[in-house]
Amino acid sequence: MPPDSVIIEPATAEVLDEVLAIEQACFSAPWTRKMLAAELSGNQFAHFLIAKCPDPRSGSLAVAGYFCFWVVFEEVRLMNLAVLAPFRRQGVATRLVCTALRTGLQRGASRAMLEVRASNQEARSLYERLGFRQTATRARYYVNPEEDAVLMEMAPLQVSALCGQPGASVSGNG
Ligand SMILES: CC(C)(COP(=O)(O)OP(=O)(O)OC[C@H]1O[C@@H](n2cnc3c(N)ncnc32)[C@H](O)[C@@H]1OP(=O)(O)O)[C@@H](O)C(=O)NCCC(=O)NCCS
Numbered sequence: 001m002p003p004d005s006v007i008i009e010p011a012t013a014e015v016l017d018e019v020l021a022i023e024q025a026c027f028s029a030p031w032t033r034k035m036l037a038a039e040l041s042g043n044q045f046a047h048f049l050i051a052k053c054p055d056p057r058s059g060s061l062a063v064a065g066y067f068c069f070w071v072v073f074e075e076v077r078l079m080n081l082a083v084l085a086p087f088r089r090q091g092v093a094t095r096l097v098c099t100a101l102r103t104g105l106q107r108g109a110s111r112a113m114l115e116v117r118a119s120n121q122e123a124r125s126l127y128e129r130l131g132f133r134q135t136a137t138r139a140r141y142y143v144n145p146e147e148d149a150v151l152m153e154m155a156p157l158q159v160s161a162l163c164g165q166p167g168a169s170v171s172g173n174g
Contacts, residue, residue, distance in 0.1 A: 001053060001090040008099050011040060011048040011066060018063040019050065026082035029144040036068075039079070045070040049099060051083070051092045067096035069104075076104035076157065078114035081123070093126055098163035101130070101154075111155035115141065118148040127152050130160045 011019060016036060023030040031039075039046045048068050055062035065083035069076060078100065083092045104112060114132065116123045124134075132152040141149035 001087075001092075005054055006064075006090075006092055006095050007052040007061065008049055008095055009052070011050045013037075013040065015050055015063055016040065019066045022063065022066055022082050022084055023080070025084060027080075029142070031080060039068050043070070045072045046079075047071060047100065047103060049096055051087075051096055053087050053090075053092060056086075065092045065096060067093075067100060069100045071104050071107050071109055074108065074110045076100060076109045076112035078112065078127075094130065094162065097126070097130055098159060101157065101159045101163070104157055105159060110157055111153060112157050113151065113153045115149040115151055117142055118150050124150065124152070130154075130162060131158055 016033065019036055020030075020033050023036065040048050046068060047070070049066065050063050051065040051067075052061040053064040054060070055064075064087035065081075067081045068079040070079060071077075078097070081093055081096060083096075101112065112132070113135075114127065115138070116127065118137065132154045134150055135153045136151040138149040138151065140146050
């Protein structure tokens with residue numbers, strides 16, 4: 001997918017149904033509509049991005065993925081990231097995470113952290129590629145299915161060269 005055909009923008013209440021559908025398609029223990037809505041409008045630290053991509057079937061733009069992250073003072077916390085299967089492996093998640101890292105830097109954050117299921121090699125590889133390193137594990141952290149969490153951090157916070165030229169950051173919902 002050509003890089004300029006992916007549009008990253010802040011989520012609004014109008015796309016909540018599409019984000020919920022992505023969440024349910026991508027996770028075994030998905031966030032509920034209530035949880036998503038709380039992040040979208042009830043959390044001063046939360047930023048909520050969507051990625052719109054051309055849908056090859058219809059030719060129109062579709063919400064292909066979303067990313068919720070927090071900027072809490074000096075720390076960027078990566079919360080939930082998902083891309084629909086037909087749009088994967090085309091750099092969409094990378095674009096979302098890069099936008100978050102830029103936003104964090106612009107807001108004065110100095111490190112970033114996340115938790116990921118130990119078996120989620122796709123996501124671990126994505127984060128490693130962008131500069132995150134494993135720092136710890138948390139035994140049986142996840143449920144449905146029960147699984148350990150791997151903690152990953154990036155300190156100092158940097159925007160990987162893989163992110164390309166600096167683009168516009170977004171203000172999120174906070
Ligand atoms: C993980 C996920 C968000 C990746 O989205 P994506 O848009 O396909 O990711 P990108 O195209 O930006 O991939 C960037 C890198 O991640 C790694 N990666 C992504 N998918 C991979 C796969 N299926 N196998 C191996 N590595 C993979 C690769 O290093 C890839 O770089 P490359 O394509 O140059 O080899 C997506 O697979 C997804 O939504 N999975 C289900 C939900 C989930 O696990 N979310 C993360 C929770 S922490």
